[in-house]
Amino acid sequence: MPKPSDLLQGTLDLLILKTIARQPLHGWGIAKRIQVLSGDVLAVGQGSLYPALHRLEQQGWISAEWKDSDLGRSAKFYVLTREGRKQLDRELQSWHRLSSAMQLLIENA
Amino acid sequence: MRRIRILGHRLRSLFFRSRREDELAREIDLHVNQLVKELMADGMREAEARTEARRQFGPAEVMKEECRDMRRVGLWDDLFRDIRFALRMFRKSPGFTLAAVITLALGIGANTAIFQLFDAVRLRTLPVPRPEELVMIRINGEGRMGNFRGRNSAVTNAIWEEFQRRQRSFAGVIAFGDTLLNLAPSGELRNVEGLWVSGSFFSVLGVRPQLGRLISTGDDHPGCGWPGVVISHAFWQREFGSDPNVLSRTLPIDGQSVPILGVTQPEFFGVELGRRFDVAMPICSAPSADLKNRMHFFLNLMARLKPEVPQRVARAELLTLSRGVFEATVPPYSPRDQARFTQLQFDLADGAAGQAGFRDGSEPLTFVLGMVSFVLLLACANLASMMLARATAREHEFAVRASLGASRWRIVRQVLVENLLLAFAGASAGAAAAPAVAGMLMRMLSTSREKYFLPLEFDMRLLAYTFFLGATATLLFGLAPSLRAGRMATRGASASREKFIFRRALLVVQVALCMVLLTAALLFSRSFHNLLSTELGFQPSGVLVVNTFFDSRHYAPESRLPAIEELHRRLSAIPGASLVARGYVIPISGSSWDRGARANLADQPRATNLTSVSDDYFRVMNTPLLTGRTFNSGDRPNTTPVAIVNQAFAKRFFDGKNPVGKMFWLDSVDEKDPPLQIVGLVANAKYDSIAEEFGPIAYFAASQERTPRLTVRYLIRSTASPDSLINPVKQVIAGFDPRLHIRFVVLQTQIEESVSGRRVLAALTSAFGLLGAMIALTGVFGVTAYIVARRYREFGVRLALGATSSGIVRLVLSELATVLLAGVLLGGTFALAAGRIASTLLYGVQPHDAPTFLLVIALLGVGGFTAGLIPALRASRVPPVEALRVE
Numbered sequence: 001m002p003k004p005s006d007l008l009q010g011t012l013d014l015l016i017l018k019t020i021a022r023q024p025l026h027g028w029g030i031a032k033r034i035q036v037l038s039g040d041v042l043a044v045g046q047g048s049l050y051p052a053l054h055r056l057e058q059q060g061w062i063s064a065e066w067k068d069s070d071l072g073r074s075a076k077f078y079v080l081t082r083e084g085r086k087q088l089d090r091e092l093q094s095w096h097r098l099s100s101a102m103q104l105l106i107e108n109a
Numbered sequence: 110m111r112r113i114r115i116l117g118h119r120l121r122s123l124f125f126r127s128r129r130e131d132e133l134a135r136e137i138d139l140h141v142n143q144l145v146k147e148l149m150a151d152g153m154r155e156a157e158a159r160t161e162a163r164r165q166f167g168p169a170e171v172m173k174e175e176c177r178d179m180r181r182v183g184l185w186d187d188l189f190r191d192i193r194f195a196l197r198m199f200r201k202s203p204g205f206t207l208a209a210v211i212t213l214a215l216g217i218g219a220n221t222a223i224f225q226l227f228d229a230v231r232l233r234t235l236p237v238p239r240p241e242e243l244v245m246i247r248i249n250g251e252g253r254m255g256n257f258r259g260r261n262s263a264v265t266n267a268i269w270e271e272f273q274r275r276q277r278s279f280a281g282v283i284a285f286g287d288t289l290l291n292l293a294p295s296g297e298l299r300n301v302e303g304l305w306v307s308g309s310f311f312s313v314l315g316v317r318p319q320l321g322r323l324i325s326t327g328d329d330h331p332g333c334g335w336p337g338v339v340i341s342h343a344f345w346q347r348e349f350g351s352d353p354n355v356l357s358r359t360l361p362i363d364g365q366s367v368p369i370l371g372v373t374q375p376e377f378f379g380v381e382l383g384r385r386f387d388v389a390m391p392i393c394s395a396p397s398a399d400l401k402n403r404m405h406f407f408l409n410l411m412a413r414l415k416p417e418v419p420q421r422v423a424r425a426e427l428l429t430l431s432r433g434v435f436e437a438t439v440p441p442y443s444p445r446d447q448a449r450f451t452q453l454q455f456d457l458a459d460g461a462a463g464q465a466g467f468r469d470g471s472e473p474l475t476f477v478l479g480m481v482s483f484v485l486l487l488a489c490a491n492l493a494s495m496m497l498a499r500a501t502a503r504e505h506e507f508a509v510r511a512s513l514g515a516s517r518w519r520i521v522r523q524v525l526v527e528n529l530l531l532a533f534a535g536a537s538a539g540a541a542a543a544p545a546v547a548g549m550l551m552r553m554l555s556t557s558r559e560k561y562f563l564p565l566e567f568d569m570r571l572l573a574y575t576f577f578l579g580a581t582a583t584l585l586f587g588l589a590p591s592l593r594a595g596r597m598a599t600r601g602a603s604a605s606r607e608k609f610i611f612r613r614a615l616l617v618v619q620v621a622l623c624m625v626l627l628t629a630a631l632l633f634s635r636s637f638h639n640l641l642s643t644e645l646g647f648q649p650s651g652v653l654v655v656n657t658f659f660d661s662r663h664y665a666p667e668s669r670l671p672a673i674e675e676l677h678r679r680l681s682a683i684p685g686a687s688l689v690a691r692g693y694v695i696p697i698s699g700s701s702w703d704r705g706a707r708a709n710l711a712d713q714p715r716a717t718n719l720t721s722v723s724d725d726y727f728r729v730m731n732t733p734l735l736t737g738r739t740f741n742s743g744d745r746p747n748t749t750p751v752a753i754v755n756q757a758f759a760k761r762f763f764d765g766k767n768p769v770g771k772m773f774w775l776d777s778v779d780e781k782d783p784p785l786q787i788v789g790l791v792a793n794a795k796y797d798s799i800a801e802e803f804g805p806i807a808y809f810a811a812s813q814e815r816t817p818r819l820t821v822r823y824l825i826r827s828t829a830s831p832d833s834l835i836n837p838v839k840q841v842i843a844g845f846d847p848r849l850h851i852r853f854v855v856l857q858t859q860i861e862e863s864v865s866g867r868r869v870l871a872a873l874t875s876a877f878g879l880l881g882a883m884i885a886l887t888g889v890f891g892v893t894a895y896i897v898a899r900r901y902r903e904f905g906v907r908l909a910l911g912a913t914s915s916g917i918v919r920l921v922l923s924e925l926a927t928v929l930l931a932g933v934l935l936g937g938t939f940a941l942a943a944g945r946i947a948s949t950l951l952y953g954v955q956p957h958d959a960p961t962f963l964l965v966i967a968l969l970g971v972g973g974f975t976a977g978l979i980p981a982l983r984a985s986r987v988p989p990v991e992a993l994r995v996e
Binding site for chain 2: 026027028031046047048050051054066071073075076
């Protein structure tokens with residue numbers, strides 16, 4: 001099995017924020033969604049999701065609540081806060097800056 | 110908003126830790142189960158699927174720990190765990206814990222107590238609003254002569270009134286004076302601290318009443334009589350049991366019932382540091398003769414600056430004011446002295462702390478503060494080596510914890526927390542005991558006559574100081590062992606050879622500090638002993654002094670002498686009174702009387718002490734008459750004025766030649782006063798204090814006084830103890846005139862109390878010395894025992910190879926000797942420096958007194974070797990085989 005790509009911490013944060021921006025999701029759902037959307041390229045080292053979630057919650061960017069889930073048990077659903085939405089915008093902007101800079105570099109190298 | 114939410118999260122994480130842990134566990138469980146379901150749907154068997162799910166998820170426990178880290182409660186978590194662990198460790202070794210806490214409590218408690226005194230004396234301001242605006246008005250220059258009453262005898266009533274009328278620079282000015290107020294209608298005096306206050310006193314200071322009202326400008330007008338008094342909160346509690354109806358009661362003062370107008374707020378003790386007033390009275394109630402007398406100095410001045418006028422400007426304005434005030438109030442001196450008087454000048458001094466006469470005598474306190482910090486340093490050095498030994502003993506534990514994943518910092522922190530807890534316990538115990546110790550020291554300083562008082566409150570600043578001490582102590586004694594624990598943990602439980610250098614250095618420090626403390630203790634004890642055994646020139650033991658106060662209303666000038674002599678005869682008849690004499694100024698009583706004198710009218714006058722005594726004075730006091738005669742019944746007011754002088758007088762005025770038969774002149778307002786003829790020469794005697802050099806004294810004949818004084822002091826030499834005479838004397842006086850006021854003084858007690866400050870100094874430094882010696886000697890024992898234990902194997906090998914037991918003892922002791930020697934050298938240097946600083950506090954002993962130093966070295970040597978001998982003997986009895994088996 002190939003080693004999952006080493007995700008920069010900031011990138012993982014961005015992915016999580018982006019994923020739950022559309023709808024509240026539980027940890028399992030977030031992991032699945034990232035895996036599916038990235039075409040299994042970004043197989044998040046699943047457990048490492050949770051420290052990241054905790055960190056984001058601690059920063060006040062996401063909040064969580066226990067609700068009944070599609071998994072047959074209640075699960076902890078994460079939702080973006082207003083602050084989190086701003087943070088997502090900031091992170092997206094810097095990501096776009098970085099990626100276009102990388103693009104430029106790679107094309108002209 | 111976000112910050113609040115973050116804070117909320119953290120708090121929830123902290124206090125609902127178990128719930129958060131639960132949630133996390135459920136979340137992970139859900140996730141792993143979901144993985145299992147998926148894998149099983151792909152056709153795996155359950156057991157297989159579980160293993161695979163766990164693999165895919167990763168190490169759950171590590172994730173959980175990471176989550177905890179994310180929640181940032183790890184630090185607190187760890188702290189709580191560290192504290193719980195530390196408490197468990199303490200329970201396991203209660204003896205060690207107790208020893209450490211007691212050592213710290215003694216060190217920190219002593220420091221806090223001394224600092225509390227130091228703070229009260231040196232650093233506090235008066236408990237009134239805006240104390241920084243207050244200034245003391247001082248007078249520069251010499252030229253004031255007359256009666257000086259009390260501790261605040263700077264100005265006369267005339268100067269105060271003139272000053273008050275002319276000054277414009279201040280927001281308000283006040284005058285105050287102290288007096289001993291007698292509250293007993295007759296018989297033995299019952300003195301309380303009286304305070305003369307100007308009408309402006311309380312309002313300018315900003316003191317509020319607790320009950321009733323305070324004295325105001327309306328009360329203080331000439332000829333006011335006794336409009337009423339204000340009592341202090343403490344006096345109200347003590348004397349009236351906090352009676353809420355105290356305002357309807359009166360105080361018996363001066364033969365009248367004086368109404369009580371009010372009680373001051375609790376924290377106000379007066380404006381004089383070290384004292385506490387009981388009863389405040391308007392200045393106008395003072396005897397009108399004193400108020401009119403321009404030579405009666407009994408008041409002190411203070412002022413409150415206007416906020417907009419800087420001190421510099423106020424001082425300049427005061428200077429311009431001086432001439433006018435002093436010219437308008439010049440006393441009836443000789444023209445030359447009047448000219449000097451008008452040259453006096455007002456000056457300003459900082460007054461935020463009030464009148465601080467007490468502070469002038471407080472240098473010893475600074476010294477003691479230094480000494481007591483040495484005690485704490487010593488305690489810390491001792492604890493540091495104890496802790497080091499403990500860290501070594503726990504080597505194994507640290508290594509195990511390190512191998513289980515504890516980082517070095519984690520272990521350092523654990524040990525630091527243990528030490529912090531010890532320091533906290535020690536500091537708390539010390540802080541709890543400090544106020545009692547400080548209060549006890551104040552009581553030791555006070556005498557039967559002089560009651561000192563300091564506002565000793567345990568407040569935030571003191572608490573801060575105690576915590577500062579505790580934290581410093583932790584750093585001093587706890588840092589090295591903590592770091593060592595961390596080092597041992599990462600290096601693993603190694604059997605590496607220790608050099609013991611650090612431990613020995615700590616021991617050297619302990620010995621050195623102990624040497625300083627012991628030297629100070631011995632020097633001050635010897636000083637005190639020297640003071641008490643000084644040749645006084647008279648023999649105080651067995652003498653009772655009876656102060657009697659004749660009232661001018663009952664005794665006209667011409668009837669006084671017969672009455673005084675009649676009482677004298679009756680007192681002489683008391684069984685047990687072997688001899689009775691009268692003396693006006695009793696030596697070392699705090700009062701004095703001096704004048705300029707000259708042997709030729711052409712000479713410049715030089716000062717001599719004076720007193721007036723009756724015939725038998727020298728026999729009662731056992732002061733030997735060298736030549737000539739004492740006074741006798743032939744010396745009456747109408748015969749030639751005679752005097753007896755002492756050797757120092759003969760030396761100063763007659764070049765040491767026999768002065769009997771010679772004449773001398775006293776300085777006086779009236780230059781025509783006749784000279785005195787010297788009829789006798791007596792041995793030198795102390796006059797003001799034990800510590801002084803013998804000075805000149807001239808004794809007048811009490812029987813020659815034209816208008817005998819109203820205060821008469823009878824000195825009775827007793828065949829038994831002086832106290833046994835008190836009741837018979839009371840009976841005699843009750844039979845003679847029950848209206849007479851009396852006060853008893855046991856001369857020996859008075860003299861011992863005159864050096865109460867030195868006694869406290871000697872007692873304190875002795876206590877520090879003893880404490881220091883105990884700590885240092887346990888240190889010597891502990892470190893030697895530790896080194897011996899660590900070198901158990903080495904000694905076994907030596908013995909196996911043929912070393913003798915005594916050889917081993919010698920080896921251990923010689924190594925100890927090196928440490929002791931280094932400590933003594935270092936300590937000796939410090940002690941010499943400390944001695945030089947304290948030289949003014951010593952009496953009859955040099956700060957570099959060789960016998961003292963030798964004695965200290967001998968004590969340290971004997972004590973040190975005794976403490977080291979037990980471990981040394983143990984080293985010499987190591988069975989070689991067992992020693993080899995140890996490792």
